[in-house]
Amino acid sequence: MLRIIIGLVLTAVAAALAGRRLWYLYRLARTGQPAPERIEAVRAHPARDAGTQATEVFGQRKLLQWTVPGVAHFLTFWGFIILLLTIIEAYGDLFSKTFAIPGIGHWAWVGFIEDLFAVGVLVGIITFAVIRLRADPEREGRRSRFFGSHTGAAWLVLFLIFLVIATLLISRGAQINTGDFPYAHGAFASQIVGHWLAPAGLAANKVLETAFILAQLAVILGFGVFVTYSKHLHIALAPVNVLFSRRPNGLGALQPMRSGGKVLDFEEADPDSDIFGRGKIEDFTWKGMLDMATCTECGRCQSQCPAWATGKPLSPKMLILDLRDHALATAPYLLAGSDEAREKLPEAVKAEAARPLVGDQAANGVIDPDVLWSCTNCGACVQECPVDIEHIDHISDMRRHQVLIESAFPTEASSMLKNLENKGDPWGMGEARRMEWADGLGFEVPVVDGPIGDDVEYLFWVGCAGALEDRARKTTRAVAELLHTAGVSFAVLGPAETCTGDPARRMGNEFVYSMLAQQNIETLNEAGARKIVASCPHCFNTLANEYPQLGGNYEVMHHTQLLARLVSEGKLTPVTPIEEKITYHDPCFLGRHNRVFTAPREIMEQVPGVRAQEMHRCKERGFCCGAGGARMWMEERIGKRINTERIDEALGTGPDTISTGCPYCLVMLGDAVSAKKASGEASATLEVVDVAQLLARSVRSPATAGTPAPGPAGPDGPAGAGQPGPDKAG
Numbered sequence: 001m002l003r004i005i006i007g008l009v010l011t012a013v014a015a016a017l018a019g020r021r022l023w024y025l026y027r028l029a030r031t032g033q034p035a036p037e038r039i040e041a042v043r044a045h046p047a048r049d050a051g052t053q054a055t056e057v058f059g060q061r062k063l064l065q066w067t068v069p070g071v072a073h074f075l076t077f078w079g080f081i082i083l084l085l086t087i088i089e090a091y092g093d094l095f096s097k098t099f100a101i102p103g104i105g106h107w108a109w110v111g112f113i114e115d116l117f118a119v120g121v122l123v124g125i126i127t128f129a130v131i132r133l134r135a136d137p138e139r140e141g142r143r144s145r146f147f148g149s150h151t152g153a154a155w156l157v158l159f160l161i162f163l164v165i166a167t168l169l170i171s172r173g174a175q176i177n178t179g180d181f182p183y184a185h186g187a188f189a190s191q192i193v194g195h196w197l198a199p200a201g202l203a204a205n206k207v208l209e210t211a212f213i214l215a216q217l218a219v220i221l222g223f224g225v226f227v228t229y230s231k232h233l234h235i236a237l238a239p240v241n242v243l244f245s246r247r248p249n250g251l252g253a254l255q256p257m258r259s260g261g262k263v264l265d266f267e268e269a270d271p272d273s274d275i276f277g278r279g280k281i282e283d284f285t286w287k288g289m290l291d292m293a294t295c296t297e298c299g300r301c302q303s304q305c306p307a308w309a310t311g312k313p314l315s316p317k318m319l320i321l322d323l324r325d326h327a328l329a330t331a332p333y334l335l336a337g338s339d340e341a342r343e344k345l346p347e348a349v350k351a352e353a354a355r356p357l358v359g360d361q362a363a364n365g366v367i368d369p370d371v372l373w374s375c376t377n378c379g380a381c382v383q384e385c386p387v388d389i390e391h392i393d394h395i396s397d398m399r400r401h402q403v404l405i406e407s408a409f410p411t412e413a414s415s416m417l418k419n420l421e422n423k424g425d426p427w428g429m430g431e432a433r434r435m436e437w438a439d440g441l442g443f444e445v446p447v448v449d450g451p452i453g454d455d456v457e458y459l460f461w462v463g464c465a466g467a468l469e470d471r472a473r474k475t476t477r478a479v480a481e482l483l484h485t486a487g488v489s490f491a492v493l494g495p496a497e498t499c500t501g502d503p504a505r506r507m508g509n510e511f512v513y514s515m516l517a518q519q520n521i522e523t524l525n526e527a528g529a530r531k532i533v534a535s536c537p538h539c540f541n542t543l544a545n546e547y548p549q550l551g552g553n554y555e556v557m558h559h560t561q562l563l564a565r566l567v568s569e570g571k572l573t574p575v576t577p578i579e580e581k582i583t584y585h586d587p588c589f590l591g592r593h594n595r596v597f598t599a600p601r602e603i604m605e606q607v608p609g610v611r612a613q614e615m616h617r618c619k620e621r622g623f624c625c626g627a628g629g630a631r632m633w634m635e636e637r638i639g640k641r642i643n644t645e646r647i648d649e650a651l652g653t654g655p656d657t658i659s660t661g662c663p664y665c666l667v668m669l670g671d672a673v674s675a676k677k678a679s680g681e682a683s684a685t686l687e688v689v690d691v692a693q694l695l696a697r698s699v700r701s702p703a704t705a706g707t708p709a710p711g712p713a714g715p716d717g718p719a720g721a722g723q724p725g726p727d728k729a730g
C-alpha cells in the first residue's frame, strides 16, 4: 500500500507542477497575435500534415541529415516511445507485483524490444556526451555549435536520461530474481543486470525491486517536470511546431505583412491600431512564440550561418533564445490583466517590458541592430533547424518595423530604396537603358508591346542586374544567344520591366515592394504572360513564390532549368571542349530556397572537357556569397567578408573557373576574386562566370568560340575590351 501511495503522490505533485507551467506557457503564447492562416493550412491539408509528422517527427528526417547526432537522437527518441511500455509496467507493478500489460505483457519480443531500446538510449546519450565534450564551447569558442546554449541544463538532462535507464534496468533485473518479471526470455539487458544482482539474495532483490521501481517513477516524473522548465520542452512542442510550420518549409517566399491575423492593406492600414512588422514581443504571433519555446539550442543553425561563420554578431540560435528569454522575462507584464496589476509588478519586470525589441547596447535593446542587419536571408538556418523554426520570417518582420515605423536601417541602403521608388532599379539607371544588353547581338530580341503572341513561348525576365550590370549582362546575352540557337521563341519586357521588389522586401520595405510588385503583375497580366524564364534567382523566387500572394500566377523557371532541358532534348549541343577544373557555387535563392541543384550541374556535365569539383559546402549546405537579404546594398563592416570566405573555400579546390547561376553571386564572388588576384592569392586567369556563359562558349563551334562579340557600355561606362560576348574572353 505504501508504494502505491508514494507512487500516486509523486505523480500528483509532478502533474501539478508540470501542468501549472504548461498552462502559464499556453497563456503566454495566447498573448501573441493570431495566426489563423496556420490553423486553416492544417485543416486544409490533414493528409499532407500527417505525412510531415511521419517523416519529420517520427522519421527524424532533418535530424538524420547529421548522421552521428541524428542516429543518436533517433535512438533516444524511439527509445522513449518504446519505453512508455515500461512506464505502464512500473505503474502496474505498484498495484500488482506480477503485473503484465494485458494481451502482450508476456510476449518475449516485447521484453526484447524494451531492452534493445533501453540500450539504444544509453548509446544515444553516450554519443551526445562525446559530441558535447568534443564541441565544448569553453574550448572551441564561436566554432562550437553549442556556444551560447545552456550547456549545464543539457548535461543535467543527459544525466536524468541515464538515471531513467539505470533505474529501469536495475528494477527489471531485481524482478527477474524475485520471479515477478513478466518476460521469460528476450529481455537480454535486464537478464545481465539480474545476473549481477542475484548474489545479493531474494530478500535484497525484493527491496531493490520496490525501491528502483519507485526511483524510476520519481526520475521520470522529475524529468517530466524539468522538461517544462527547460529547453527540453521541445520534446512536447516539436511535433506541434512542425505541424503549424509553413509547408514545405520557411524558405522561398516571405510571408505578407499581417496585423491581427489579416494581411495588411497599406491603403487602409492605421498606424495607431495596426501592427507593422514586429516592434515588441507581443507583436509576434503565437506561432512565433511557439518557435521561441521549441528551440532545442542544438546550434545547427548557428553552425551553418554565414554571418556567424565570418565573425558577425548574428547567430540565428541566439536571436531566437534572446527573444525567448525576453518573452519569458516579460511574461508577468503581458499576463497582468490591468494597468493597476502591471504597476504592482517588480521593477525588474517593468524594466524588461520597457526594453526596445531592436536597439543597440546603449538603448538596452533585445536584438542589436548589427544582429538584425547581418542576415543575408540565405536560409541555411531554416534548412538545418530540426524543429522547423522560421528565422527569416522573424528577422524580416523585425526589419519591417524598423524600416516602416522607426525609419532605422543602414543608411547606405537608402539610395537603393530611393532608386527603386523613382527609377525602378536599385542603381537608378532608369528604363531607357534596360535594352542596352542586347546591343550587338546577331539577332533581334523581341520586346513585348501589347499582348504576347501565341508564337512566343517564353517571356525572358531579364532582371535589373541582368539588364544593367556589366558582369550580369554577359549572362543575359549568353541566355538570349542560347535560346535563339535552340530555336526557342522568347520576348522581353524591355523598358516595361521594373525591379521585382525583392531588395526592398528583404530590407523590410514592404510598401515599396508591393508598389513594384503590383506594377509588374499588371504589366505581366496585360501582356498575358504565362511562362517566364528568369536569369536571376532572386527574381525567380519573387515571381514564382511571392507574386501569387498578390494575384500574379505564372509558370516560372530559372534559365539553368530551361537550358538543361534544351541540352537533354538535343536542341543545344555543347561541342567545344572547355578543359578546365570548375567549381560550382550554389546561389542560395536558387538552391536552398528553390531546390534547383541539379540543372546547373547537368549543364556542366554535358560540356566536354569540364572537370567539376564540388566545394565542401555545396547544395543544401552551400555557403552564401553575402549579397542576399539586401546585404548587396549594405556595407559589411564587421568580421571577415562573406564573399572572401566563400572564395577562400573555392580556391581550396584549385579551380580554373568558378561558375554560378546568379548575378548577385557573380558580382560578389567576382569582387572577391579581383581582391585575391590583386594580393597574388589567385591566378590572374581565374574567372567567375555563369553556367550559361560556359554553355554558350561550348555550344559555339570551335572556330567562333574565341571571337568576342561587340557589346554595349555598362552602367559605369564602357565595359572593356570585347565585352560582353558569352565567351570566357568576353
Ligand code: SF4
Binding pocket: 301, 304, 305, 306, 307, 308, 314, 315, 316, 374, 375, 376, 377, 378, 379, 380, 381, 382, 391, 392
Ligand atoms: S538566413 Fe542565413 S544569414 Fe540569416 S540568420 Fe539564417 S543562416 Fe544566418
Ligand code: SF4
Binding pocket: 294, 295, 296, 297, 298, 299, 300, 301, 302, 316, 317, 320, 381, 384, 385, 386, 387, 388, 389
Ligand atoms: S533554432 Fe533550430 S537549429 Fe537553431 S538551435 Fe534552435 S532548434 Fe537548433
